[in-house]
Amino acid sequence: MDVNEKAWVRSERLDLIPVEVGHAEEMVEVLGDPALYTFIGGEPEDLAALRARYTRWAEGSPDPEVTWLNRVIRLRAQERLVGTVQATIGPGPVAEVAWVVGGAWQRRGIAKEAAIAWVAWLRAHGVEEIRANIHPDNLASAAVAKAAGLRPTAIRQDDEQRWSTTVPETPAT
Template sequence: MSGETAGTADGARAEKSRTEATRAETIRAEPIPTARLELVPLEVGHAEEMVGVLGDPALHRFIGGAPEGLEELRARYARWEGGAPEAGTSWCNWVVRERDGGRLVGTVQATVAGGVAEVAWVVGTARQGRGYAREAAGALVGWLRPRVRGVVAHVHPGHAASAAVARAAGLVPTGEVLDGEVRWEFPG
């Protein structure tokens, strides 16, 4: 009986150690202010406004898919809020809000695993051309850099505006293509 108890105690300590290691690797979204914007950790409640922001089919030209309805977007945001199912992986998602007026204009996200953050950004069609994606993505990469060892993004080779955002955020193209998109990464 005492061997079983000792084994259980050792198992509990090992599990606690694994849990603490996983927690140490977990990165959580927190507010990130910029000059004109605020990156706000995404919540299910943002879906109502975001369904309009993301509702233009032209927005999906390079990323694929189609605009989601309100219930679909709520369900996706609920999954994201629940966190990544894989141990050691963090899903960090933000809505991008204008500081003046408080309107939501897009999203940025980072999936962090193994010390590398894969980032993405989208700004709704109505707010494009104002430098919001550049400002939000730059702030995201700046926030991530001291927390991770690498930052990568994948950009469709025909999406010049997104390539300009990646470049402004300090990423450089690698020439590697995955699923038709060019891998960009932070040098160093």
């Protein structure tokens, strides 16, 4: 695997930029809607907590076999941050991914475009399997995962279903 922790990923409308502590001020507003946490749990963080999280992310994983890749999603036309994508890689060439787009920017295809670009970039850099854990009632996130090439599996983790890029095709009957 050859993942550059500082690489930008670009798509038609978006830049996926490595998270920096300085992004917290803009992202606290983007991530401030309690509705974003309906399926993933938790609640919005204040600025100090978000800065602390971004500081931990910038320091990287404490496990040498695991790489954390965290990106803010920048909508170039508006020159503003609108969400995040993440990947936890390892051990081995497996990544757990996640995405979130602020409520004000949802239903515009941003999460779909970001996830497609993110998964493609990860695969191009040697990640063999990409997984996402999605609450079964989160139909929007399931649609994003499907568009990015992930398919549902029979595996459940907590209240979520695992989606993966390596699900064997079901033979046609």
